[in-house]
Amino acid sequence: MCPDAPVAPHTSDRPDLAQRAARALAGVETGIAFSLLDGSPDCIKLIELDGSLSYMNPGGLCVMEIEDFAQVADRPWSELWPAEHRPLLDKAIRDASEGRVTRFEAFCPTARGTPRWWQVTVSPVRNTHGTVERILSISRDVTDMVTARRQREEQARILADEVAQKDAALARQHVLLGEIDHRVKNSFASVVALLRMKARAHRGDAAGMALEDAANRIATLARVHEQLHLDPGSSLIALADYIRELALDIGGALGARIELLPMPSVQIAPSDAAAIGQILAELIANAVRHGGRSGHAPQIRLAMAQKAQGLSLVVEDDGPGLPEGFDPEAGTGLGMQVCSIYASQLGGSMSAGASDQGGARFEVLLNPPSLQGDGAAG
Numbered sequence: 001m002c003p004d005a006p007v008a009p010h011t012s013d014r015p016d017l018a019q020r021a022a023r024a025l026a027g028v029e030t031g032i033a034f035s036l037l038d039g040s041p042d043c044i045k046l047i048e049l050d051g052s053l054s055y056m057n058p059g060g061l062c063v064m065e066i067e068d069f070a071q072v073a074d075r076p077w078s079e080l081w082p083a084e085h086r087p088l089l090d091k092a093i094r095d096a097s098e099g100r101v102t103r104f105e106a107f108c109p110t111a112r113g114t115p116r117w118w119q120v121t122v123s124p125v126r127n128t129h130g131t132v133e134r135i136l137s138i139s140r141d142v143t144d145m146v147t148a149r150r151q152r153e154e155q156a157r158i159l160a161d162e163v164a165q166k167d168a169a170l171a172r173q174h175v176l177l178g179e180i181d182h183r184v185k186n187s188f189a190s191v192v193a194l195l196r197m198k199a200r201a202h203r204g205d206a207a208g209m210a211l212e213d214a215a216n217r218i219a220t221l222a223r224v225h226e227q228l229h230l231d232p233g234s235s236l237i238a239l240a241d242y243i244r245e246l247a248l249d250i251g252g253a254l255g256a257r258i259e260l261l262p263m264p265s266v267q268i269a270p271s272d273a274a275a276i277g278q279i280l281a282e283l284i285a286n287a288v289r290h291g292g293r294s295g296h297a298p299q300i301r302l303a304m305a306q307k308a309q310g311l312s313l314v315v316e317d318d319g320p321g322l323p324e325g326f327d328p329e330a331g332t333g334l335g336m337q338v339c340s341i342y343a344s345q346l347g348g349s350m351s352a353g354a355s356d357q358g359g360a361r362f363e364v365l366l367n368p369p370s371l372q373g374d375g376a377a378g
């Protein structure tokens with residue numbers, strides 16, 4: 001038996017099989033037929049060419065929950081089915097009476113109303129002259145299989161709905177975040193413009209310089225924010241990409257050349273990246289401000305590496321170097337204070353010394369809790 005084959009192999013089409021069958025069945029045809037009918041769990045029916053039901057096997061009566069065959073005897077077979085399937089059944093009967101086999105899957109409740117799905121084969125029964133005399137219909141109960149398939153389809157549909165809802169929420173968040181980004185940028189720009197206006201009013205005096213300084217710091221803060229490119233779909237950002245873009249932006253704004261050494265690929269939370277951005281912005285600003293030699297812009301080198309003690313960030317220049325006895329913790333400058341506050345916030349510390357080129361070298365060792373990465377220098 002090959003139930004899933006599009007067309008079942010016919011014994012009559014195989015002379016070798018036909019001969020064997022004829023020999024084996026000789027004299028016991030009826031007995032064999034009864035055994036097959038009685039032993040099958042499928043619902044097997046014999047249908048007259050006019051579509052009326054002339055026989056249903058015991059297994060069929062059982063699965064169809066029909067107590068007595070007399071209830072359905074001689075009734076049109078198609079009437080046992082829901083009305084919407086009747087055209088399909090009538091066609092199957094017509095096709096079988098013309099010698100063709102039909103297979104289909106359809107829903108039909110039992111006589112007691114129990115819902116059931118059936119896989120049905122309708123085929124011609126020929127007499128010894130090859131003429132179609134009756135129709136055989138075999139219905140297999142596939143309710144469990146269809147229920148499981150429908151459950152899978154339903155689960156897939158629910159999943160697809162959830163994904164679509166999440167996509168829509170993400171798209172909304174993108175728009176919202178873009179709007180927030182835009183507003184933050186505008187707010188930063190307004191504050192910088194206001195401070196610069198005030199600085200111009202106090203041009204030449206100490207208040208003017210302090211205001212100009214404040215404006216520059218806020219402009220840097222805006223750059224640190226702008227380069228974050230927050231993605232609502234991911235909670236972490238690629239630190240190397242962020243540092244590269246920030247260095248390019250700040251370098252461009254301050255007219256400095258910044259060489260970036262190869263950096264490992266590590267991921268970090270945006271808030272930690274923003275803190276690292278603040279530290280780098282201060283160190284780069286210092287290199288530009290204090291690291292130039294007789295009017296020459298300093299050559300600044302920036303490196304990031306993963307070390308046993310933590311994530312190392314180095315900013316060095318080829319300027320005159322740090323003043324004698326320099327202690328980054330001791331000064332009154334805002335830059336060093338900003339660096340050490342953010343460094344301790346990220347579980348680290350900062351050290352200062354001389355670079356290979358004779359300039360200043362700052363190294364910040366950090367242990368940001370959000371850090372994830374392979375640590376391989378790339």
Ligand SMILES: Nc1ncnc2c1ncn2[C@@H]1O[C@H](COP(=O)(O)OP(=O)(O)OP(=O)(O)O)[C@@H](O)[C@H]1O
Nearest residue numbers: 286287290291321322323331333334335336337360
């Ligand atoms: N790259 C550098 N080269 C030489 N000296 C430096 C360098 N970076 C910092 N310094 C020294 O360290 C001091 C403290 O730096 P800090 O950034 O704290 O203050 P600042 O730059 O003077 O002022 P601000 O408060 O505007 O940052 C500087 O005044 C400078 O003497």
Ligand SMILES: [Mg+2]
Nearest residue numbers: 286333335336
């Ligand atoms: Mg400074």
